[in-house]
Amino acid sequence: MIQTSTIVVGLCTLAGTAMAQTLVDTFDGKALDQAKWTTQQIATSQVSFPEPGRCGPAAIAASVRESDGGTACGDEDCQRAEIRTIKTSWPKFGEEVWYSFSFKAEGQVSPTGSHRLVIGQWKGPGDDSPMIAQRFDDGVFYITVQDNDIRRVVASAAEKPGETLVAQEILGKLDRDDQRTVQGIQSLQSLETMLDRQPDFARQFLSPALQKALRSTDSAPERERLAETLGLANSSLLSHFREFAFVAEPEKYIGPAAIDIISEPENRLPNPSGKWVDMVYRIKPGRMDNEKGPRRKGEVEIWANGKKIVTVRGNMGATLKKGSDLELRGPYFKFGIYRKRVAENLSLHLDEFSQAPTQSGLVKMCSVR
Numbered sequence: 001m002i003q004t005s006t007i008v009v010g011l012c013t014l015a016g017t018a019m020a021q022t023l024v025d026t027f028d029g030k031a032l033d034q035a036k037w038t039t040q041q042i043a044t045s046q047v048s049f050p051e052p053g054r055c056g057p058a059a060i061a062a063s064v065r066e067s068d069g070g071t072a073c074g075d076e077d078c079q080r081a082e083i084r085t086i087k088t089s090w091p092k093f094g095e096e097v098w099y100s101f102s103f104k105a106e107g108q109v110s111p112t113g114s115h116r117l118v119i120g121q122w123k124g125p126g127d128d129s130p131m132i133a134q135r136f137d138d139g140v141f142y143i144t145v146q147d148n149d150i151r152r153v154v155a156s157a158a159e160k161p162g163e164t165l166v167a168q169e170i171l172g173k174l175d176r177d178d179q180r181t182v183q184g185i186q187s188l189q190s191l192e193t194m195l196d197r198q199p200d201f202a203r204q205f206l207s208p209a210l211q212k213a214l215r216s217t218d219s220a221p222e223r224e225r226l227a228e229t230l231g232l233a234n235s236s237l238l239s240h241f242r243e244f245a246f247v248a249e250p251e252k253y254i255g256p257a258a259i260d261i262i263s264e265p266e267n268r269l270p271n272p273s274g275k276w277v278d279m280v281y282r283i284k285p286g287r288m289d290n291e292k293g294p295r296r297k298g299e300v301e302i303w304a305n306g307k308k309i310v311t312v313r314g315n316m317g318a319t320l321k322k323g324s325d326l327e328l329r330g331p332y333f334k335f336g337i338y339r340k341r342v343a344e345n346l347s348l349h350l351d352e353f354s355q356a357p358t359q360s361g362l363v364k365m366c367s368v369r
Helices: 005-012 016-021 161-171 179-197 199-205 208-215 221-230 237-243
Strands: 023-025 037-041 060-064 078-085 097-107 117-123 132-137 140-147 150-156 259-263 277-284 298-304 307-314 332-340 346-356
Touching: 037 332, 060 078, 060 332, 097 117, 097 332, 132 277, 140 307, 150 161, 150 259, 150 298, 150 307, 161 237, 161 259, 179 199, 179 208, 179 221, 179 237, 208 221, 208 237, 221 237, 332 346
Parallel strands: none
Antiparallel strands: 023 346, 037 078, 060 346, 078 332, 097 277, 097 346, 117 132, 117 332, 132 140, 140 150, 259 307, 277 298, 298 307
């Protein structure tokens, strides 16, 4: 059932701080509402309103084609097509905020290469990388949380998400300042990708001993020798890394992070390629080492298609230092495409978006997916 205008009007008339945090958009008007979204990082030609939408007559789509570029890419050659919530809707940093929306990917998502594709993100004050991000690497949808410069996968659509978390736990015990370790992880990812995605090539050019080392589940001598050659202190990583190899920039996951991941028994994310996925997030930012702003553990809860996936607690985002002139607002939400330049055409569809200070303030999704 499509939600009535009564619900939307009721949400938009909430008073006080709740009003500042409330935003609803079904995109059924087939126009980008400038009172709700800003467009610094998307061209008019990259916005469309495909029909039908998740629940109503239309959705919004952000698209990138081979010829498209991007703004605010730093020194890299990137492609960008993102919309972000208007600043008047940003909460006071540290307040609890709920988000719900549907999205799907249409077009070509490369199954190899780990191109660093961000498809949605929340950024707080002082953040470089987003404190929470939806990503799509090697055809796998996953979600990350950031502790300053260290990143953690908290949920994924990988075939064995538990193995992804085990590999990550081992990475967290390695020395991120040891360049040999960093290079060893990057080399291990290249080997795993070759063996998994180009098996004929791998069988021809990788020795049987090397292939056995990458696929061994015990402490075989081949595995120990490969770990030593790569400069990896823990050879057990080789038994689990296959389910982590899809992740771009694996070096960002090396070293300890003050983040606790409490997964549900059924914790695999659905695949948004060509199919609507309904997401709900509860976000309450915080860090134990903040010198200003919320000095407590941050909290994130995530649901997908009505099923709870994970709870995350700990230090999230950037440490806020005394004396900084950062405005304590946010996090703000951005949706769309931010990737290194590749040839594939890709379109991200968004629909039935709502943001509210409480779960009861979210617009309910229609029942047909």
